[in-house]
Amino acid sequence: MMLMNDLFTSFSINISEICLENFFLLLLVFVSCAIAVSRSLLKIVILSSMFSMIMAALYLLMAAPDVAMTEAAIGACISTAFIIKSMQATNSNEFKQKLVSLPNIISFFIIIIFGEVMIYAFIDLPEYGQTFSPVNSYLSQYYIQNTPVEIGISSSVAAILGSYRGFDTLGETLVIMVAGIVVYFLMLQEKKELDVSIYKQGEIIYQSKIWMTDYIRVILLPISLIFAFYIQVHGEISPGGGFQAGAIIASVYIFFYVANNDHDHDLSNIIKLLFKFSLVGFLIYISMAIFTALMGGYFLQYYAITGSILGHKIGIFIIEIGVGITIFSVMLMIFLLLTHYARNFQMVREVK
């Protein structure tokens, strides 16, 4: 009887988990189909934001809160803001696209073949959700068992990110910084000498937006900042860390700048400041690595800092701060660069 009861509860938990997941998966397919047939960029952007939110919910259901947080902040907020700003900067919304044409039909059949090949490859995969599938057996078990012993922190994700695969994260931060530098030198332009009186026509719209700015400044900004700092500082004992905190702070400020679209406000000084900040974040990371080497350990071997397990804790804490600063400043900088460019673009258009 006991066994039956146990079996029944486990069975029902599985069923509810699977039902919820399948619902989100179906929604995902519908949304991506809608993106494929849509002909308005604004619709596509909003649908892709929705796509990211559904993905985040799915990650949460699959017990991956770190990934869910990152996807919600980066996929749903920051990438949407980037795409909307570049739509403004290219002045494009509706576009012509034939859905039924000869090249499309040919590519449709090619993609059907591609899908069949993929399904053929996927047949060999282990069954979904099993406890002893190859992915969950060897290395993952090692990390789970040894994180409290070797690193001394509870979050296994933070331990792998910061310590076991710290080199990986170093390259990661470098990639972000390089992307920031590329966009900075592509998009930065000095404010053009144009007739400023054109700006003033947007004043009435600006008046009606003031309550929104106040709401963000008074309520949303402090709460979100406290949340983000909590995530940043408690990266080792709870889901979260530098990536998530940086992305959340950047998205809050992006929201702020979207609402407070004051054209007289010159952004180029802030952009230059953020550019320096992004370099500082990477420098914190790399100087931590060099410091461990100077203390007699290997590159990024935090154990050498104090000669005990506490060293890992300190090292991971510091590099998370570096990562957070880099992510925050690069994301906000790219957004402001795009905003700056879009404003100049619209202004030049109006003068013409």
Added chain:
Amino acid sequence: MNYIVVVILLMIGLFIVITSRNLIKKIIGLGIFQAAILLFYISLGKVYKAVPPIILANDPVDKLYSSPLPQVLMLTAIVVGIATLAVAMSFIIKINENFDSIDEEEIISKIKEDEFTS
């Protein structure tokens, strides 16, 4: 079900990348393709009734955790994805500055016109 949806998303993403003439839509299609791969990796690490991989001191021995390794890899993949998206967007803006269009075929026809005149 998860793996089937991954295949469908890969197909839709690739379809958008191949068929759409608008460059921004193409990049969004690439984003869907990438999201499918992220979903695939996270589904590999899923265990039924598992909790997130945060190991507390007084946890029972037989407690199930989802696999942390795919999560870390995908965490970094998302962030690299946004960096590539930003660089792609700035390239598209620069293309628009030169050709005054982000439609593929218009751009190609303009390039051909330039070759004729020069």
